[in-house]
Amino acid sequence: MRGKPLATIISAGLSKFGRREGVYARELFAEAALSAFHRVGKLDPSKDIKAAFIGQMSEAYEHQAHTAPIAASWAGLFPAPAMRIENACASSGSALRCGIMAIMSGLYDIVLVGGVEKMTNQPTPEVTGILATASDYPFEQWNGMTFPGLFALMATAHMHEYGTTEEQMAAIAVKNHKNGALNPNAHMQKEVTMDEVLKSRLVSWPLKLYDCSLITDGASVVILTKPKLAKKLSDNYVHIIGTGQAQDTFCLHERESLTTVKAAKTAAQEAYKMADVRPKDINVAELHDCFTIAEIIGYEDLGFCRPGQGGKYIESGAPDLKGSMPVNTSGGLKSKGHPVGATGTAQIHELYLQLTDQADRRQVKDAEIGLAHNLGGSGATAVVHILKGS
Amino acid sequence: MSELRDPTIEEFYRYCSERKLMAVRCIRCRTVMVPPRAICSNCRHSRVEWVELSQKGKLVTYTVVHVSPPQFKHMTPYAVGIVEMPEGVKIPSIIRTSRPEDLKIGMQLEADFSPRPQEGGWPNWPRYFFKETD
Numbered sequence: 001m002r003g004k005p006l007a008t009i010i011s012a013g014l015s016k017f018g019r020r021e022g023v024y025a026r027e028l029f030a031e032a033a034l035s036a037f038h039r040v041g042k043l044d045p046s047k048d049i050k051a052a053f054i055g056q057m058s059e060a061y062e063h064q065a066h067t068a069p070i071a072a073s074w075a076g077l078f079p080a081p082a083m084r085i086e087n088a089c090a091s092s093g094s095a096l097r098c099g100i101m102a103i104m105s106g107l108y109d110i111v112l113v114g115g116v117e118k119m120t121n122q123p124t125p126e127v128t129g130i131l132a133t134a135s136d137y138p139f140e141q142w143n144g145m146t147f148p149g150l151f152a153l154m155a156t157a158h159m160h161e162y163g164t165t166e167e168q169m170a171a172i173a174v175k176n177h178k179n180g181a182l183n184p185n186a187h188m189q190k191e192v193t194m195d196e197v198l199k200s201r202l203v204s205w206p207l208k209l210y211d212c213s214l215i216t217d218g219a220s221v222v223i224l225t226k227p228k229l230a231k232k233l234s235d236n237y238v239h240i241i242g243t244g245q246a247q248d249t250f251c252l253h254e255r256e257s258l259t260t261v262k263a264a265k266t267a268a269q270e271a272y273k274m275a276d277v278r279p280k281d282i283n284v285a286e287l288h289d290c291f292t293i294a295e296i297i298g299y300e301d302l303g304f305c306r307p308g309q310g311g312k313y314i315e316s317g318a319p320d321l322k323g324s325m326p327v328n329t330s331g332g333l334k335s336k337g338h339p340v341g342a343t344g345t346a347q348i349h350e351l352y353l354q355l356t357d358q359a360d361r362r363q364v365k366d367a368e369i370g371l372a373h374n375l376g377g378s379g380a381t382a383v384v385h386i387l388k389g390s
Numbered sequence: 391m392s393e394l395r396d397p398t399i400e401e402f403y404r405y406c407s408e409r410k411l412m413a414v415r416c417i418r419c420r421t422v423m424v425p426p427r428a429i430c431s432n433c434r435h436s437r438v439e440w441v442e443l444s445q446k447g448k449l450v451t452y453t454v455v456h457v458s459p460p461q462f463k464h465m466t467p468y469a470v471g472i473v474e475m476p477e478g479v480k481i482p483s484i485i486r487t488s489r490p491e492d493l494k495i496g497m498q499l500e501a502d503f504s505p506r507p508q509e510g511g512w513p514n515w516p517r518y519f520f521k522e523t524d
Binding site for chain 2 (some may be wrong): 124128129131136138140141142143145149152153155156157201203204205207251253254301377
């Protein structure tokens with residue numbers, strides 16, 4: 001199994017991310033699906049795609065549950081079976097694992113995996129409340145915790161334990177906005193300065209507005225097949241060579257350490273072992289920067305640097321687009337946007353572009369191995385995938 | 391404990407209405423847990439007992455929430471944190487303080503309780519919270 005392709009991505013597509021007024025989730029999903037279909041002329045999607053696994057977090061945004069058959073049929077997949085996978089912000093990362101398992105089991109030759117969220121038709125306090133449903137109701141939500149709040153608790157602990165600074169967190173935002181400014185699908189295609197980040201209004205101290213990812217509408221899709229069928233269907237394909245997923249305690253307060261996401265470490269170890277690669281072999285990575293502190297902790301959990309050194313790592317310039325380990329070339333959740341259910345496969349979409357040399361102005365030269373890190377909630381779910389160009 | 395109550399969240403909050411901060415402890419490995427549950431999170435043993443926690447603990451991390459869901463709007467901004475109890479369990483809590491800028495990791499806080507709300511519906515729980523010690 002080590003280093004062998006588990007399943008192969010023959011195409012990927014993204015809707016435009018942003019405030020998409022008057023567009024329903026299903027319509028965003030169809031937009032992402034069409035952009036994926038356009039890349040594979042040899043595929044007859046409605047006939048060849050046998051099942052769909054679709055990540056979506058909440059029915060509260062559009063008063064709509066049972067969303068997978070809706071999204072699939074709007075994408076022209078009918079009557080193929082469609083499954084909704086909900087793991088908060090890790091919904092479509094988890095859906096991707098389901099797709100891989102479906103391919104590896106031999107049940108299907110070609111499946112579609114994706115995710116979608118339509119968030120901006122609710123005002124920010126309501127969105128804050130809907131997102132908070134992915135934390136524990138009786139102990140976290142009941143005590144006024146929000147998602148910025150939970151990650152702020154980790155940030156405060158990280159600052160206290162390791163001396164991480166607000167400037168180091170702000171540097172994550174500056175880098176990701178710089179990358180997002182080069183991404184035509186990004187929600188906020190705009191650079192920000194360190195000063196703007198530090199002076200932005202408080203959301204949950206020490207996290208400020210520009211430390212937080214965006215409330216975004218968007219959808220993402222990837223098409224998976226068996227490794228041996230890939231060549232017949234597409235000239236641009238990418239192998240998935242490692243997958244890992246793990247749990248941490250559901251409540252943040254139950255964790256031994258508040259400065260690490262154990263599930264991400266465990267998932268990464270599983271994926272690295274399966275892929276037979278080490279952190280230093282990674283050429284490009286998409287990290288779950290729902291808040292700037294999450295990317296700093298992500299560097300540490302994935303072994304890009306030692307525990308506690310994430311703040312220094314961003315200062316070193318290694319994760320810059322031209323650095324030794326470019327992270328969030330898409331702009332990340334911070335600048336590209338974070339339509340919760342779509343995020344996991346949107347990360348995969350960026351890696352697909354990078355590993356097939358289609359990332360345009362964001363292209364990392366000679367990128368061969370890519371890694372995606374997708375967190376659910378405050379880290380009760382973590383999913384890591386490792387991809388290899390063909 | 392003289393009384394055998396189920397290791398449930400509802401019972402945890404019933405104790406709060408009696409001004410008691412409670413946790414469950416595994417009778418095999420002695421792990422103390424909040425939220426309460428029937429199966430030990432450490433050793434998976436399925437017998438736990440209620441233990442009363444001290445009402446003073448140490449602040450291990452905190453934040454001040456400025457953007458809140460609608461039900462907390464009236465008290466925004468407010469501080470929340472995680473408090474470590476001498477019994478070896480941590481608890482998430484609202485921290486009532488008039489000076490959030492004075493909060494410090496490591497400071498002592500004490501528990502207090504507010505009554506069960508009068509209105510019906512679910513959830514009908516009293517609240518525990520922490521405040522600065524006198």
